Amino acid sequence: MSFLGDVAARAIHPLRVRLRHTFAGQTEGVPAWEDALDRGDDAGYFAPTSATWHVHGGMTPIAAGIKALLLQALHPGALAGVAEHSDYRADPLARLAGTIRWIFTVTYGDTAAAQQACAYVRRRHEPVTGTYASATGESLEYSANDATLAHWVHCAFAEAFLTAYQDFRGPIPLPPDALPGESGADAYVREWSVAGTMMGVASPPRSRAELTAALLQYDDDAQLSGGPRVREVVHFLQQPPLDPMLLPGYRLLFLAVVNSLTPRQAELLELRQWPAFLRPVSNGLARFALAVVQVALQKVGPSELAARRRLRRLGVL
Structure with missing residues (x-):
């Protein structure tokens, strides 16, 4: 390594340590579950050329995770489950690590691993029940495994990951097996509907238009609300208990995510957005923050590398 390269590596090391602890729960090495994704007997639900690999790869899932949490909070039933059955305030990194494990196992694992990951989450959801006040004031029962709530969470997730990629990387590449007339965004929504089905969603959206319509319908049906909770x-989410070294970059991402919301979503969340003509500035700052994270971490994540080892073993690559 050159002198300048050595200096750069030493300068970036503290950031790398903090990022690994935040996302993986450990400062060195790769979590065992990620390495285990090289096992299995099939190629999984999504090919390396899929829209799903494009959208879930790279650094944009960091911003997508922030947006997904904001959107999911708009449904009082989904929010009640999190508020009453989750320790996200006391141990937010544990919840983050669990979510990351589910996303990457479904994305990069073989079909058995993906199914097991979804079944595990659904088992964890079984005791998550209670009552909540709907947006119209009606007292309703909720269950985390209820098909309606699962549908909302799935739609919020897909919207967040789709728009984060488009905002910070550009159009989603069209996969080779795209259906006639599909865009890259359509292909992603269709592909990821497989995950929705495994999580108990009865009729997940299968195109960009269907996803947009589903999100609007929730608001039209007065199922979304703001309020104290x-x-x-x-x-x-504005002031998470992150390592101080990570907070400046996080705040740039949060700002860009807020600016990517629809006016109605921002209104319910009581978040102020920049004027439209200034939003490219916030997007540029967010891209810079993501680029710094990418320099600190591997360009290709351990989950994808493990999946590629499995695919080579199976003769798919």
Whole structure:
């Protein structure tokens, strides 16, 4: 390594350590579950050329995770489950690590691993039940495995990951097996509907238009709301208990995510957005923050590398 390269490596090392602890729960090495994705007997649900690999690869899932949490909080039933059955305030990194494990196992694992990951989450959801006040004030029962709530969470997730990729990387590449007339965004929504089905969603959207219509329908049906509990989640996401070294970059990402919301979503979340003509500036700052993270971490993540080892073993690559 050159002198300048050595200096750069030493300078970036503290950031790398903190990022690994935040996302993987350990400062060195690769979590065992990620290495285990090289096992299995099939190629999994998504090919390396899929829209799903494109959208879930790279650094944009970091911003997508912030947006997904904001959107999911708008449904009082989904929010009640998190607020009453989760320790996200006390141990947010554990919840983050669990979500990351599910996303990457479904994305990069073989079909058995993906199914097991979804079944595990659904088992964890079984005791998550209770009542909540709907947006119209009606007292309703909720269950985390309820098909309606699962549908909302799936739609919020797909919207967040789709728009994060488009905002910070550009159009989603069209996969080789795209259906006639599909865009890259359509292909992603269709592909990821497989995950929705495994999580108990009865009829997940299968195109960009269907996803947009589904999100609008929730608001039209008065199923979304703001209020004190939403305000609490927003405040937590604005000031998360992250390592001080990570907070400046996180705040740039949060700002860009807020600017990517629809005016109605921002209104319910009580978040102020920059004027439209200034939003490219916030997007540029967010891209810079993501680029710094990518320099600190591997360009290709351990989950994808493990999946590629499995695919080579199976003769797919």
